[in-house]
Amino acid sequence: MQTQELKVSHKELGESGDRYLNLFNLAPIGYMIISELGDIIEANLTVMKDLMVETKDIRDCNISDYIYGEDKMLFQLYNKALLKTHRPQDWEMRMERSDGTTYWGHLKANLVSISGRSTCCLTISDISEKKNTSTDLD
Numbered sequence: 001m002q003t004q005e006l007k008v009s010h011k012e013l014g015e016s017g018d019r020y021l022n023l024f025n026l027a028p029i030g031y032m033i034i035s036e037l038g039d040i041i042e043a044n045l046t047v048m049k050d051l052m053v054e055t056k057d058i059r060d061c062n063i064s065d066y067i068y069g070e071d072k073m074l075f076q077l078y079n080k081a082l083l084k085t086h087r088p089q090d091w092e093m094r095m096e097r098s099d100g101t102t103y104w105g106h107l108k109a110n111l112v113s114i115s116g117r118s119t120c121c122l123t124i125s126d127i128s129e130k131k132n133t134s135t136d137l138d
Contacts, residue, residue, distance in 0.1 A: 024044050027044055030043070030123065031124075032063065032122045033122070034122055036120065040059060041119065043055075047124055082109050083118075088110045089107075091106075107123065107124050
């Protein structure tokens with residue numbers, strides 16, 4: 001009886017892992033897990049599509065590699081505030097794709113502990129269309 005229960009438990013665990021991977025990778029917004037220093041630990045398929053990069057190219061990179069030059073300091077300010085206050089941060093800045101083109105991103109960051117390490121869970125939504133529309137109205 002124990003063998004059968006272990007098989008069922010193993011199957012359910014696999015199905016749960018598959019659901020998690022689909023939730024993470026197929027989310028309609030970009031999702032990253034980065035270190036306190038900005039090193040990319042994980043990134044979902046949406047953010048990789050938005051940045052025009054492959055999985056093998058984004059791991060072990062720093063998020064600053066994908067931030068438009070003039071906005072890198074802005075990221076540093078929000079990251080510093082996150083680390084100091086431990087409060088979620090929310091801001092807009094330009095992201096830079098691997099081909100050099102840019103888009104406007106709305107970022108939300110939260111500090112969490114994963115395996116005893118402080119890490120940042122970061123969402124990035126492409127708001128370029130919204131920004132362009134508001135610019136056109138001005």
